[in-house]
Amino acid sequence: MDLEIRALRSFLALADELHFGRAAAALHVAQPALSQQIKRLEAELGVELFARSSRSVSLTAAGVALRERAISLVAQSERIVDEVTRIGRGEQGRLDVGFVSSALPLGPVERVQRFGARFPRVHIELLEGWTAHLLVKVALGELDLAIVRDPDPVDGVRLTPFRTEGFVAAVPLAHPLATRGSIRASELAGDPFVFFPAEAGALATERNLAPVLAGGRMPSIVQTGSTWTTLLHLVAAGIGVTVAPASTVLSPPPGIAVLDLKDTDAFSELAWASRADDHRPILRAFIDVD
Numbered sequence: 049m050d051l052e053i054r055a056l057r058s059f060l061a062l063a064d065e066l067h068f069g070r071a072a073a074a075l076h077v078a079q080p081a082l083s084q085q086i087k088r089l090e091a092e093l094g095v096e097l098f099a100r101s102s103r104s105v106s107l108t109a110a111g112v113a114l115r116e117r118a119i120s121l122v123a124q125s126e127r128i129v130d131e132v133t134r135i136g137r138g139e140q141g142r143l144d145v146g147f148v149s150s151a152l153p154l155g156p157v158e159r160v161q162r163f164g165a166r167f168p169r170v171h172i173e174l175l176e177g178w179t180a181h182l183l184v185k186v187a188l189g190e191l192d193l194a195i196v197r198d199p200d201p202v203d204g205v206r207l208t209p210f211r212t213e214g215f216v217a218a219v220p221l222a223h224p225l226a227t228r229g230s231i232r233a234s235e236l237a238g239d240p241f242v243f244f245p246a247e248a249g250a251l252a253t254e255r256n257l258a259p260v261l262a263g264g265r266m267p268s269i270v271q272t273g274s275t276w277t278t279l280l281h282l283v284a285a286g287i288g289v290t291v292a293p294a295s296t297v298l299s300p301p302p303g304i305a306v307l308d309l310k311d312t313d314a315f316s317e318l319a320w321a322s323r324a325d326d327h328r329p330i331l332r333a334f335i336d337v338d
Contacts, residue, residue: 243273
């Protein structure tokens with residue numbers, strides 16, 4: 049196929065110039081080499097494409113017909129090569145990207161916008177979900193990439209941590225500790241808690257509650273929610289308190305007091321999740337976009 053496309057390019061050059069010397073110069077090849085290539089093409093097709101005389105070169109009826117079709121074939125081959133090259137460099141294709149809602153303050157949507165500006169030929173689909181669910185989708189190939197928080201290891205999934213952050217406490221404004229600038233998480237151990245359900249992920253539960261569990265007491269979870277936005281509104285309504293990653297309360301709803309936690313080194317970790325055997329440049333391009 050490569051020889052045929054090259055031969056068609058040579059044919060088109062001669063069809064445009066109708067002069068072997070000028071066509072050879074345009075192709076940056078020697079004139080005898082061009083002549084041999086045209087003869088081979090004619091032999092393969094079983095027809096004469098050019099009428100030659102000592103003074104002129106002209107297209108035969110078969111040559112005119114081939115020229116019309118060759119223009120389209122060569123253009124199509126160039127588009128195919130360009131598309132494949134762009135896909136290989138991560139500049140074209142499709143990406144299905146998942147994210148946890150708590151990552152929104154860290155700019156995944158803005159990342160998509162920046163990536164789209166640099167690689168307009170890549171189509172991106174976003175899916176919000178819990179870490180545990182996103183990891184399953186990555187493992188099954190339903191997602192190419194996901195931003196997850198405190199992920200449990202999953203077979204076949206590569207996890208690449210990229211950010212850690214500490215925790216803060218969120219309590220209703222009417223809470224007795226609301227006016228304090230900082231507290232120990234253990235001081236909330238007797239309060240009703242609002243938190244994610246267990247299926248959101250074992251490690252996520254363990255890490256988020258670590259500051260409270262360090263006091264030796266498991267808090268009572270009275271209400272669950274699927275996003276930090278929901279949980280913080282539950283706190284504002286006075287249903288309970290919670291411990292949250294610091295970035296999730298950058299814009300808290302009214303009715304909440306955000307308190308620093310002291311005497312704890314517990315942290316939450318955000319990571320990229322992708323299939324362990326997927327090394328496509330398009331993934332690295334998305335992760336590395338600044």
